[in-house]
Amino acid sequence: MKKSVRFYSGAELVAIAAVDAGCRFFGGYPITPSSEIAETMSLMLPKVGGTYIQMEDEIAAMGSIIGASLAGEKVLTATSGPGFSLKQENIGYAYMAEVPCVICNVMRGGPSTGLPTALAQADIMQAKWGTHGDHPVIALTPAYLEEIYELTIKAFNFAEIYRMPIMLLLDEVIAHLSAAIELPDKERLVIKNRRRPTVPPEKYYPYDTAYGDVPPMANFFEGYRFHVTGLSHDKTGFPTTDPEIVQADQERHLRKVNSKKSEIVDYEYYKMKDADIVIFAYGSTARAARVAVDNARSLGINVGMMRLRVIWPLPDAEILKLCSKSKAIIIPEMNMGQLSEVIERYAADRTKIMRINHVGGVPIHPTDILNVIKEAL
Amino acid sequence: MAFEYEKYLRMDKIPHLWCPGCGIGVVLKAMLRAVENMGWNKDDVAFVSGIGCTSRAPGYIDCNTLHTTHGRALAFATGIKLARPAKHVVIFSGDGDATAIGGNHFIHACRRNINMTLVVVNNNTYGMTGGQHSPTTPIGYKTSTTVYGNIDPTFDICMLARGAGASYVARATVNKGKQLEKYITKGFEHNGFSVIVATANCHTQFGRKNKMGDPISARKWIADREIPLEKAREMKAEELKDRVITGEFITEEPEKTRWDNYNHPVHEYTEAYQTIRDKAQEKK
Ligand SMILES: Cc1ncc(C[n+]2csc(CCOP(=O)(O)OP(=O)(O)O)c2C)c(N)n1
Ligand code: SF4
Ligand SMILES: [Mg+2]
Numbered sequence: 001m002k003k004s005v006r007f008y009s010g011a012e013l014v015a016i017a018a019v020d021a022g023c024r025f026f027g028g029y030p031i032t033p034s035s036e037i038a039e040t041m042s043l044m045l046p047k048v049g050g051t052y053i054q055m056e057d058e059i060a061a062m063g064s065i066i067g068a069s070l071a072g073e074k075v076l077t078a079t080s081g082p083g084f085s086l087k088q089e090n091i092g093y094a095y096m097a098e099v100p101c102v103i104c105n106v107m108r109g110g111p112s113t114g115l116p117t118a119l120a121q122a123d124i125m126q127a128k129w130g131t132h133g134d135h136p137v138i139a140l141t142p143a144y145l146e147e148i149y150e151l152t153i154k155a156f157n158f159a160e161i162y163r164m165p166i167m168l169l170l171d172e173v174i175a176h177l178s179a180a181i182e183l184p185d186k187e188r189l190v191i192k193n194r195r196r197p198t199v200p201p202e203k204y205y206p207y208d209t210a211y212g213d214v215p216p217m218a219n220f221f222e223g224y225r226f227h228v229t230g231l232s233h234d235k236t237g238f239p240t241t242d243p244e245i246v247q248a249d250q251e252r253h254l255r256k257v258n259s260k261k262s263e264i265v266d267y268e269y270y271k272m273k274d275a276d277i278v279i280f281a282y283g284s285t286a287r288a289a290r291v292a293v294d295n296a297r298s299l300g301i302n303v304g305m306m307r308l309r310v311i312w313p314l315p316d317a318e319i320l321k322l323c324s325k326s327k328a329i330i331i332p333e334m335n336m337g338q339l340s341e342v343i344e345r346y347a348a349d350r351t352k353i354m355r356i357n358h359v360g361g362v363p364i365h366p367t368d369i370l371n372v373i374k375e376a377l
Numbered sequence: 378m379a380f381e382y383e384k385y386l387r388m389d390k391i392p393h394l395w396c397p398g399c400g401i402g403v404v405l406k407a408m409l410r411a412v413e414n415m416g417w418n419k420d421d422v423a424f425v426s427g428i429g430c431t432s433r434a435p436g437y438i439d440c441n442t443l444h445t446t447h448g449r450a451l452a453f454a455t456g457i458k459l460a461r462p463a464k465h466v467v468i469f470s471g472d473g474d475a476t477a478i479g480g481n482h483f484i485h486a487c488r489r490n491i492n493m494t495l496v497v498v499n500n501n502t503y504g505m506t507g508g509q510h511s512p513t514t515p516i517g518y519k520t521s522t523t524v525y526g527n528i529d530p531t532f533d534i535c536m537l538a539r540g541a542g543a544s545y546v547a548r549a550t551v552n553k554g555k556q557l558e559k560y561i562t563k564g565f566e567h568n569g570f571s572v573i574v575a576t577a578n579c580h581t582q583f584g585r586k587n588k589m590g591d592p593i594s595a596r597k598w599i600a601d602r603e604i605p606l607e608k609a610r611e612m613k614a615e616e617l618k619d620r621v622i623t624g625e626f627i628t629e630e631p632e633k634t635r636w637d638n639y640n641h642p643v644h645e646y647t648e649a650y651q652t653i654r655d656k657a658q659e660k661k
Pocket of ligand 2: 430583
């Protein structure tokens, strides 16, 4: 078979992987540094019979993908900081109505228009708490081009498995990086699809918990004629204010991710075996951290790295273990410590958390990290 | 023979939450008769709405129904229609939903000329939230947020739709259910974006604050202001003060195309997108 080795950018890989995962609808609104994803989708989707539409704003883009998903398509939107803020209202809707969709946010500096063209990891918390109310969250943070492809496929699978919006968080460097890579064999991809109802329409409820925490999902126009609302609803999909039903439903939403955490969390260890200083990183900063680990090792320092491929939910047990056995945990982030603040709570008094926070738009250099490693000694 | 509304309603959801005598019921009934006129299969129709009293309508209809976020119904509907162009997508919206918070989505749905029908129930107020003023509250009228009288100029939703590119635009009042039914049916038949504005009473909120707190006086107020388009054409501007013009503002034949402001023919959007797919799939 002909291997497809060629130059791809990170943004292109999101689009290619989305199409390979079965995505057939993209609704977007241009914003730097995510526009290349929309551009690639506008090129690819009509070729495979799909649909690309540029909506009037990000609120509409998010609404359009929810509509298309309810009609039965796998859907994607891509944006960046300010656009991610605008999408939050309808992201909340997708959580509430349990509509599978993938939101790619190529992070840039904020708040507001911030640094449109510069690198940041500014939306780690917005990805978790951006919309109002309680809801589960799954967010992925690829650091390498091959990984963008792999984790985009995974994001679509998660969306379908858990019937919810999935956040794919890239930083500007990762999205704009280009290199020659070999795409995986399409035949060997594992692609998941939403669980379909097995009962006839008269016995179908769109939020029927008899089938577990993720109810089977019918699509519009297939004879099921169900109702979807962003209001709190019961298993029939119609609004309810019954405190017990609302409470149970909110708990189920959280449980559908929390009970599967072990299948969702995804991280990588690098030279961790004898490490007593640990760098805890994600996205492009993890690439600098990896170099810093190598450089420190060559100086004889026992340092390693734990890198998150899925940033939400966090691997609790592993982080706690890390906290109790390491002398220091260094957390480099292109924000003012959004993840560090969380890890500090895990650490309590067990270990020292050392933050490296750059928000000026220039990457964290391996030397910046190496200097902190030396401080930690 | 009496029309069998039960055929299209989710009878287990009745009684509805609207106030007795609310104008929305008239619009819902006209809508259901229009669906019957079209002979549509209920499985093939999606009703989409935003938030507000009006937007509760889809919940009562036995079709695929989607109650979205405030003002955003058209965005969701656009996604549904593009994903399934052969299906029928109908949107219910209040005046606030369609032209305040959803104004941007409204003008762009008109501009795209996508084959969907939007029915705006214009009751001149934000009914659901307690009767605040909306972009269609007439100047001088009282609402819970214009207690000294409204000074905000109004939108004419039909003119807005026409200017933005909708290709079938009509208005009727809830006093004339038959006319509403006719316009909604024509909207359904039309291949392009159609907007039907139903001038309706919200006696509970808007009426009560303006000395017409019961359905009859609120509907009389509507009747007194109504002027059919044919008559309005022969009247002077000052005679049209405080009048609401009803009729069909654009009635294009199905085979005729809309022309945009550069005199380019505008096609129905899902058909236009199919030509993009064909182009993309052309073997070089
Ligand atoms: C984002 C957001 N802002 C405000 C509201 C509160 N709200 C609910 S309905 C409504 C206005 C409804 O007025 P209209 O669209 O005219 O519908 P009506 O109730 O009159 O039929 C408002 C402001 C909301 N639900 N969501
Ligand atoms: S508040 Fe007004 S719009 Fe709402 S149901 Fe009552 S009369 Fe109708
Ligand atoms: Mg209103």
